[in-house]
Amino acid sequence: MGGQRADHDVRVAVVGAGYMGGGIAQSFAARGIDCVVVDETAQRSRERVRQLHEEADEFAADGLIPEARADAVRAHLRAAESLEAALAGVSYVAEVVPERIEVKRTVLERISSSVGPEVVIGTNTSAIPIGELATSVTAPERFLGVHWMNPAPFVPSVEVIPGARTSPSVVEDVVGFLRGIGKVPTVVGDSPGFVANRLQYALFREAARLVEDGVADPAQVDEVVRNSFGFRLPFFGPFAIADIAGLDVYRDGFTTLESAYGDRIGTPRMLVDQVERGRHGLKTGQGFYEFADGVGADVARYRDRAYAGLDRLRAELGQVDLVERRDQLR
Known part of the structure; x- marks a missing residue:
């Protein structure tokens, strides 16, 4: 991993094929990186990959991405029959299961017990401190937070959050890898909500207070903010x-x-x-x-x-x- 260009020798597994996981998988595959997706069942994994292929074609038809990137998604994105099959031979794992700490801990335990200590594991969490998840991972020096933004194929920012024991070389490699697929990775500290959501939620809290206090209704708040x-x-x-x-x-x-x-x-x-x-x-x-x-x-x-x-x-x-x-x- 690493460098300023997409590393085509890297193979990626995305664990969790919901809206965010699917967008992350598309982002890798569109840049020519082999990516395998796995969800709760093999049928669900296959169905999501079919949907992601079709969605990439629609993006290209609408002029949102070049045709070549839609072709790359079809060529490089596939489904796995099981978690263990998805993890075979990969060098980077993106954990993108629902934002519930016990669910993430269980999945991270399975991932880290199924791959070698050299395989980098990135958890996509919106707010859970990385230190609270790192205890579920063997060899925590290869573990860190990698927080993408919705919709993943189009929003540039990715927050990179090292844990207390994350190796600096792993952080450097992940930052270089993300830059290579056109993202803007920013290394931030491990604090609940990190930067993006701590700010975004603070804004929403105050927006809700404005409505609750009768100062403005939601449409008026949105109109003022946009403009x-x-x-x-x-x-x-x-x-x-x-x-x-x-x-x-x-x-x-x-x-x-x-x-x-x-x-x-x-x-x-x-x-x-x-x-x-x-x-x-x-x-x-x-x-x-x-x-x-x-x-x-x-x-x-x-x-x-x-x-x-x-x-x-x-x-x-x-x-x-x-x-x-x-x-x-x-």
């Missing part, structure tokens, strides 16, 4: 957005929010420290990022081009109409 800070997120993360807006502005905004909501939306100490040091972001040339020597002007130009381009893309794609279930809000 305000959500519009920026394809290009900049929260720290870059704060730098561009002005950290002093953020500090003042937090003062109001903290007075209303207390520690629930309290002012971060790291933000106060930046402002007290005169680092207000793009406007002063320093914040969480550095903007000196013309970088700030380049960022501002890129921002404007990016936002204008996204506005045109949204107009081209149009909007999906969702019908709000108001009876569910009572």
